[in-house]
Amino acid sequence: xxxxxxxxxPLSALSTSASLLAGAGTFQRGGAIYSSLIxxxxxxxxxxxxxGKEDAQAIPEPNSIVIGTITRITRQAATLSLLTVDGRPxxxxxxxxxxxxDVRQTAKDQVKIWGCFRPGDVVRAKxxxxxxxxxxxxxxxSNSLGVLFAVSxxxxxxxxxxxxxxxxxxxTGEVEGRxxxxxx
Numbered sequence: 001x002x003x004x005x006x007x008x009x010p011l012s013a014l015s016t017s018a019s020l021l022a023g024a025g026t027f028q029r030g031g032a033i034y035s036s037l038i039x040x041x042x043x044x045x046x047x048x049x050x051x052g053k054e055d056a057q058a059i060p061e062p063n064s065i066v067i068g069t070i071t072r073i074t075r076q077a078a079t080l081s082l083l084t085v086d087g088r089p090x091x092x093x094x095x096x097x098x099x100x101x102d103v104r105q106t107a108k109d110q111v112k113i114w115g116c117f118r119p120g121d122v123v124r125a126k127x128x129x130x131x132x133x134x135x136x137x138x139x140x141x142s143n144s145l146g147v148l149f150a151v152s153x154x155x156x157x158x159x160x161x162x163x164x165x166x167x168x169x170x171x172t173g174e175v176e177g178r179x180x181x182x183x184x
Contacts, residue, residue: 005035011048023049058085060094060127060136067148068096070121076100078117080125080138095135098125102139103179116140116165116179122149124181146181 005011012020012033022028026048027036035041039052060066060082068080082094100111117123124145125138140146143164150159152169153176159167161180168175 003041005039005041005050007035007037009035011035011041011050019046021047023047025050025052058088058090060085060090060096062127062129064127065124065145066090066096066127066136066138067122067124070117070119070123071095073113073117073119075113078113078123079135080123082136083122096125096127096138097131097135098123098138098140102128102137102141105141115177117147118150118153118176118178120151121147121178124148140179140181143182146179148181150176150178152176 010032011026020033022033025035025037025039026033033048035050037050037052039050042049042051064085066082067084068082070078071081072079076099078098080096080098081092082090082096084090100113103111103116123140125140126142126145127136128139129137131137150167151157152159152174154174155169155171157169157171159176160170162168162175164180164182165177166175167178167180
């Protein structure tokens with residue numbers, strides 16, 4: 001039983017509701033079960049539920065803000081495995097690429113990817129286009145975009161931001177280059 005329903009729409013008749021239970025996205029009133037949101041109806045055993053749009057996994061679109069983990073670095077680009085899209089979880093197979101010209105707004109020709117990102121860094125970026133069949137093109141060319149979380153390559157300690165382009169290991173004081181995200 002899979003169909004789209006609206007809030008308040010009956011999901012069970014009075015005669016059948018005795019054997020059914022109201023699950024997520026539903027409510028029971030007067031012996032009948034009703035939808036409480038717009039979504040798809042599903043029945044698991046004796047439980048009727050509605051999975052709303054908010055429960056569905058997000059898909060990146062241009063201008064979406066994504067958070068991902070750096071998985072690979074080349075001279076021209078950093079590859080991310082996307083974790084969230086606009087604050088909602090996404091499928092684990094979405095990938096994004098930050099090209100060197102999309103890292104900063106200024107001095108684009110002087111960007112060295114290794115000085116901005118490292119594998120394992122957690123990065124906030126903006127989707128600029130759908131890219132090719134394997135990945136989305138992303139940008140960190142804004143003050144609020146860049147590395148959110150990073151660990152030291154030598155000690156494994158969490159780095160703390162000291163400027164928009166540097167992070168420091170609190171244990172050793174060693175400074176590493178990153179394109180640091182400012183507050184939103």
